[in-house]
Amino acid sequence: MTETVQKDTYSAALIIIGNEILSGRTQDTNTMWIAERLTDRGIVLGQVRVIPDIEEEIIETVNSVRKKFDYVFTTGGIGPTHDDITAESIAKAFGVELEQNERAFQMLEEHYGLAELTEPRIKMSMIPVGARLIPNPVTAAPGFIVENVHVMAGVPRIMQAMLDHVLGMIEAGKPIMSNTIACSLAESTVAKDLSELQAQFPKLQMGSYPHYRGGVLGLSLVIRGTSKEDLEGATEQLLDIIRKHGDEPRALSIRTVEEQH
């Protein structure tokens, strides 16, 4: 992003590249990890796409989201094996060449030693021309940034380190805070009041989420927004709504910036 004016919130899309999620072999946890950290920094995750390791799909997906969102993050497919085709696909998406990046080669050489720098490992130094590197403190093979697209590893521990690095560099917005209130009312009981409350606070986002715990149906009501004043005002009213319908709010989780992580 070249603009210098700080916005209230930024938008982001996440592209998860990996057959292992689509086959049901692996439970994705990267989405929630990334979503939480973006939310803390006023970056609204607007879309997640899970796609297979297929070149045309990576190119098409990257090109269809990179104009629509301030930031794009990708995970997966930057390793040494035949199914790791992310770097090449990103280069093609931007119409640039893939080249052996000197700094990436050095990083790999320092980690593995020159004797152990086999062909598959050298492949991990192939980076789109003009990209900036994202260091990998775990296994050396770097991620990279082309314009607003941030290409990270899929292994959670490595992705997390790369994300920390990226989040330290990019423009952040106002943290998005949220209050979660649990009760045992039916969703339909509070529907009308909640709808009116939402209309009263158009800048806040309100959601209701029924859930089963121990076979009992419960309801989580969530209010989210960047204005502490609005959030507090709406929360007060929501507590009144629950009490009005004869229930006591049973758990009250207030998520402000200070309390997060």
Add this chain to the structure above:
Amino acid sequence: MTETVQKDTYSAALIIIGNEILSGRTQDTNTMWIAERLTDRGIVLGQVRVIPDIEEEIIETVNSVRKKFDYVFTTGGIGPTHDDITAESIAKAFGVELEQNERAFQMLEEHYGLAELTEPRIKMSMIPVGARLIPNPVTAAPGFIVENVHVMAGVPRIMQAMLDHVLGMIEAGKPIMSNTIACSLAESTVAKDLSELQAQFPKLQMGSYPHYRGGVLGLSLVIRGTSKEDLEGATEQLLDIIRKHGDEPRALSIRTVEEQH
């Protein structure tokens, strides 16, 4: 699907409608659940999209995937509150009206009783014209099917019951089996051999997934496909590759149809 010739595999896309996943509040588990069951039935999950409760986004996403995939599944947004806009959005995506569905109304009346059939509950009987219903054995409010788009609840327990119902109705392909072999080799060590093995078995899908367990880097090698013969042949060779590089395959998980679930 009107065609009657059984295909080897079918394709599917999953659309998860819900701000709670995008905000990082909720860990999605529906994707893995659905992916596993589709895989068992020879339905290849080719894409997952997580999108917010915004009408235009639901319409655009449904319309962009329903022509490309044999089946589309959606989860979320069919409850009674203001943020439950899936039924209306699906109707608009198909250019049909939303109407009070008599059978859906009956289902809700049987569950709640007429006296408790409040306006928000009646809202859950509003279904696109021409849709077929998906019963909800848990809270009565049905899902529905328009052409190849299957609209299900987001609450896992309800979604799972709806999915079972749907999977009993739709054409299935040949089950996709997989073998997972764990070893402690570096990904780059097996990269060349794995690439050659993949070239030898073009109908199989091979992936390598590094992971950390207890701080130790391990590697899972996965072979997937519908041909038992190919799968067994490739697995034998993969075991030889691991042994050739001085390691013993440490865990061998073979996932065939009989052993699943």
